Amino acid sequence: MSDLEYRLARALTDYPIEPSSDLFERVVDSIEADRVRRRSMLRWSLVGLLALVLAITAVLTLTPRVNGALAMPWWILEVATNLVLAAIALWLGPFIKRFGRAYAADVFHDNPQTGKSYIVLTDIVYYLIFTAYILFSVKVAPDRDWADVTPITNVTAGQVTYELSRIGGILLIIGILHGLNIVLMPVLGRLFSLNRRFPDPSAGDRATRA
Structure with missing residues (x-):
């Protein structure tokens, strides 16, 4: 073992490591926060399931029948699809953010505040994309391509295909943008880290003039 390796090994092994004084309190708070989050997720899942069951029951009850078959008005499916898109946005956003914090903290370990700001900005972009997509694809009148008959008053196979394509x-x-974000985030973290390590030219000029 060389002298440098010996000195490094000694410095690493002899370095006094003392646990943080509030480590136990932080662990307890983290466990309690996780329990609260799980209870909240379970509560909202039950509320969402109950709302879905009530909505399906109301639709089946109020939907008229033609020759014994259900004839749902086209706007009911349109509203239901918009509600599904909004529910996906409200569920998927926090889900991605929850697992993305650790990844962002690892990437921006030299700039923790930058990592937090990056997560907030990506959240804003995420909801802007969802809102714009819903507004661009919403229908306020039935499309002529949904069926050969005119006017279209009930749900057709063409409308079902269109609504499924929206979802x-x-x-x-979101999958493509999220994949690009995963690939580009380490590059951005590296650039921010290098930028922080570079010396400030103005500081050198002031030191020379002094």
């Missing part, structure tokens, strides 16, 4: 489209867009 799949936003999931595809």
Whole structure:
């Protein structure tokens, strides 16, 4: 073992490591916060399930029948799809943010505040994309391509296909953007880290003049 390796090994092994004085309190608070988060998720999941059951029951009860078959007005499916898109946005955003904090903290370990700001900015972009997608794809009148008959008053196979493509489209867009974010985040973290390590030229000029 060289002298440098010996000195490094001694410095690392002999360095006094003392636990933080509030370590136990932070662990307890973290466990309690996790319990509260799990209870909240369970509560909202039950509320969402109950709301879904009530909505389906109301639709089946209020929807008229033509020759014994359900004839749902086209706007009911349109409203239901918009509610599904909004529910996906409200559920998927916090889900991605929850697991993205640790990744951002690891990437921006030299700039923790920058990492927090980056997460907030990506949240804003996320909800802007969802809102714009819903507004761009919403229908206030039935599309002529949904059926061969005119006027269209009930749900058709063409409308079902269109609404399913809306849900799949936003999931595809968010998936692609999220993948790009995962790839680009380490690059940005590296750039911010290098920028912080570079000396300030103005400081050198002031030291020279002094």
